Amino acid sequence: MIQAVIESIAITKSYQMGSQQVQALAGVDVHIQAGEFIAVMGPSGSGKSTFMNMLGCLDSPSSGEIRIQGENVTHLSAAQLARIRNRYIGFVFQQFNLLPRTSALDNVMLPLLYRPDHSDAESFAIECLKRVGLAERMDHHPSQLSGGQQQRVAIARALVNQPAVLLADEPTGALDTETGLEIMQLFQQLHSEGKTIVLVTHEPEIAAFASRQLIFRDGRLQSDKRVQPASATEHLQRYRQQKSQEGLA
Amino acid sequence: MKWLLLFKVAWVALQVNLMRSILTMLGIIIGVAAVIIMLALGAGAQYEVDQQIKSLGGNVFIVFARGRATSGARGAAGSVQTLTEMDAEAIEQQIPQVTVAAPTMWANAQVIYGNLNWAPSIQGVDNRIFSAQNWQLNQGREFSAAELSSSGRVAIIGATVQRELFGASDPIGQSIRVDRVPVTVIGVLDAKGQNTQGNDQDDLIFMPLDTVRKRISGRTLASPRAVRSIIVQVADERDMALVEQELESLLRQRLRTTGSDDPFRIRNLSEMVETRARTMQIFNGLLAAVASVSLLVGGIGIMNIMLVSVTERTREIGLRMAVGAEPGDIMKQFLIEAMLMCSLGGFLGLSIALLVTKGLEKFAGFTAIIQPEVVLLSIGFSALIGIFFGYYPARKASRLQPIDALRHE
Ligand SMILES: Nc1ncnc2c1ncn2[C@@H]1O[C@H](COP(=O)(O)OP(=O)(O)OP(=O)(O)O)[C@@H](O)[C@H]1O
Numbered sequence: 001m002i003q004a005v006i007e008s009i010a011i012t013k014s015y016q017m018g019s020q021q022v023q024a025l026a027g028v029d030v031h032i033q034a035g036e037f038i039a040v041m042g043p044s045g046s047g048k049s050t051f052m053n054m055l056g057c058l059d060s061p062s063s064g065e066i067r068i069q070g071e072n073v074t075h076l077s078a079a080q081l082a083r084i085r086n087r088y089i090g091f092v093f094q095q096f097n098l099l100p101r102t103s104a105l106d107n108v109m110l111p112l113l114y115r116p117d118h119s120d121a122e123s124f125a126i127e128c129l130k131r132v133g134l135a136e137r138m139d140h141h142p143s144q145l146s147g148g149q150q151q152r153v154a155i156a157r158a159l160v161n162q163p164a165v166l167l168a169d170e171p172t173g174a175l176d177t178e179t180g181l182e183i184m185q186l187f188q189q190l191h192s193e194g195k196t197i198v199l200v201t202h203e204p205e206i207a208a209f210a211s212r213q214l215i216f217r218d219g220r221l222q223s224d225k226r227v228q229p230a231s232a233t234e235h236l237q238r239y240r241q242q243k244s245q246e247g248l249a
Numbered sequence: 250m251k252w253l254l255l256f257k258v259a260w261v262a263l264q265v266n267l268m269r270s271i272l273t274m275l276g277i278i279i280g281v282a283a284v285i286i287m288l289a290l291g292a293g294a295q296y297e298v299d300q301q302i303k304s305l306g307g308n309v310f311i312v313f314a315r316g317r318a319t320s321g322a323r324g325a326a327g328s329v330q331t332l333t334e335m336d337a338e339a340i341e342q343q344i345p346q347v348t349v350a351a352p353t354m355w356a357n358a359q360v361i362y363g364n365l366n367w368a369p370s371i372q373g374v375d376n377r378i379f380s381a382q383n384w385q386l387n388q389g390r391e392f393s394a395a396e397l398s399s400s401g402r403v404a405i406i407g408a409t410v411q412r413e414l415f416g417a418s419d420p421i422g423q424s425i426r427v428d429r430v431p432v433t434v435i436g437v438l439d440a441k442g443q444n445t446q447g448n449d450q451d452d453l454i455f456m457p458l459d460t461v462r463k464r465i466s467g468r469t470l471a472s473p474r475a476v477r478s479i480i481v482q483v484a485d486e487r488d489m490a491l492v493e494q495e496l497e498s499l500l501r502q503r504l505r506t507t508g509s510d511d512p513f514r515i516r517n518l519s520e521m522v523e524t525r526a527r528t529m530q531i532f533n534g535l536l537a538a539v540a541s542v543s544l545l546v547g548g549i550g551i552m553n554i555m556l557v558s559v560t561e562r563t564r565e566i567g568l569r570m571a572v573g574a575e576p577g578d579i580m581k582q583f584l585i586e587a588m589l590m591c592s593l594g595g596f597l598g599l600s601i602a603l604l605v606t607k608g609l610e611k612f613a614g615f616t617a618i619i620q621p622e623v624v625l626l627s628i629g630f631s632a633l634i635g636i637f638f639g640y641y642p643a644r645k646a647s648r649l650q651p652i653d654a655l656r657h658e
């Protein structure tokens with residue numbers, strides 16, 4: 001079997017809320033191979049975000065293991081985990097989480113600032129902004145960009161450290177349908193270029209663009225299946241046609 | 250993360266809340282300004298004391314006659330007790346540690362040259378005054394023996410008198426009227442400037458003792474050789490205490506006084522100057538108290554605002570951690586921010602101190618000296634305050650859990 005990029009092995013997470021214990025994750029095993037595009041689905045409160053945070057080493061499991069390229073990272077120090085995130089993980093958040101009053105370019109460069117050597121950080125950051133189609137906006141501050149553009153900047157930021165995996169928690173959640181489809185188009189392109197992507201979503205239409213679907217329920221993996229991905233580009237075209245027809249009618 | 254970048258990030262953060270940052274810096278600004286003003290005035294006062302001790306001599310006593318130089322003073326023992334030129338001579342000869350004892354008279358009189366008039370202090374002296382008080386001649390010559398013995402109508406004028414009466418023209422050989430007596434100017438003294446009391450030391454005229462005694466003072470003297478003071482210079486400053494005792498016993502014996510009511514008083518010039526310096530020290534102590542309280546309050550203010558800043562920017566911290574900032578990076582970022590804020594405060598304090606000391610020099614006659622090392626020290630010290638009071642907030646920031654910080658509302 002090929003080496004998995006990230007694996008979760010029997011991870012659990014429980015929170016103590018007063019006298020009550022909330023079991024956010026109750027033993028989840030997932031192995032993610034390089035080049036996969038995975039959609040994580042499930043009802044609200046089923047543990048999707050919790051699972052993503054574990055994969056991204058933002059949070060540590062109550063029990064079980066997270067392995068990144070075979071290495072168990074569960075017991076590393078805060079500084080070591082920071083280095084792991086910096087090297088292997090690219091995050092895309094629902095709320096973009098860009099630094100205000102900071103140019104798009106500087107936002108994209110942020111992860112590289114925490115590397116010992118970042119001599120060509122700027123040129124590579126520009127490269128990433130080009131990749132998401134925002135090269136001409138690199139001097140704009142987040143407040144001068146639309147939601148979709150902000151999410152593209154955030155994706156460029158997630159790409160800039162050439163991570164082993166992109167983790168996106170509801171990246172289209174704050175966007176309208178068309179912009180959401182555009183973002184999904186971008187993710188599909190990145191996937192076709194070989195990027196490994198894990199994406200949380202509520203919407204089955206969005207999940208349909210992935211090649212593997214995980215469905216959570218009550219902190220457990222209810223199903224894990226490979227699917228034939230739909231094309232976001234085609235969807236987008238159809239959506240735009242439909243919209244313009246509605247506009248004409 | 251590179252230091253330069255950290256400074257850039259900190260600078261941006263300060264600018265975002267410029268007004269708040271400046272208000273926070275206020276304590277530091279006032280503290281640093283007070284420290285610098287204090288040190289500048291202290292150094293200035295010390296400089297003045299040194300200068301004056303140099304010009305007057307720290308090794309000088311003045312023996313004053315206590316108001317009995319005029320006739321009509323009591324003569325209980327049938328003798329008139331007063332200081333005379335002979336006392337000066339006796340001091341010079343009988344006390345081996347004394348180099349010079351210069352007898353002086355003084356009077357105030359109107360001085361007229363052409364249509365200008367001026368009222369300097371008129372001093373009756375002989376040539377011993379030059380070594381006793383470290384006077385140098387700028388132009389002209391000292392008094393001749395003949396002028397001294399025959400109350401010659403000659404004068405050596407101070408730099409101020411020259412400026413006021415003659416301006417740019419040459420005063421040597423000119424005739425001025427001192428209390429209506431025509432007198433020829435034979436010399437001009439080098440300027441000494443102000444003393445610590447802010448008095449102009451160059452606003453005087455030297456004339457032979459006898460000339461002042463007979464022609465100017467207009468008072469009937471108890472003795473034809475009476476003087477109003479004797480300036481006594483001691484060879485070695487370490488002998489001052491000894492010489493003071495000897496002076497006292499010699500003069501008591503010569504003036505035949507008993508009991509405590511001496512008809513003379515011995516003053517040490519450096520003592521007078523140092524009294525002034527002590528006043529300065531009290532003032533300085535006050536400033537030091539203001540400075541330390543202000544720096545403490547300022548530091549606590551910095552800590553407070555940094556805590557607020559950490560809370561406000563929790564999400565930013567979370568994001569930075571998510572993309573790879575180690576706890577140490579976050580710590581550095583906030584420490585540098587606190588340090589930058591404090592050194593900026595220090596810099597503003599320095600600017601204020603510069604203005605205030607310039608003002609004090611100009612309008613209150615203080616001497617203030619800002620030493621370069623004080624500047625570096627004060628800014629360095631404020632940066633240290635930043636690090637000290639910024640440490641706790643910075644550590645708090647660095648210990649946040651990435652996921653909690655990101656979820657922070
Ligand atoms: N910090 C926390 N403290 C206590 N309980 C928590 C915490 N974080 C998550 N939980 C609980 O864990 C469970 C899973 O939460 P999680 O955020 O993973 O759900 P989710 O699947 O992402 O939901 P949604 O689709 O609404 O985002 C929920 O019941 C939630 O209340």
Ligand SMILES: [Mg+2]
Pocket residue numbers: 048049050
């Ligand atoms: Mg969620």
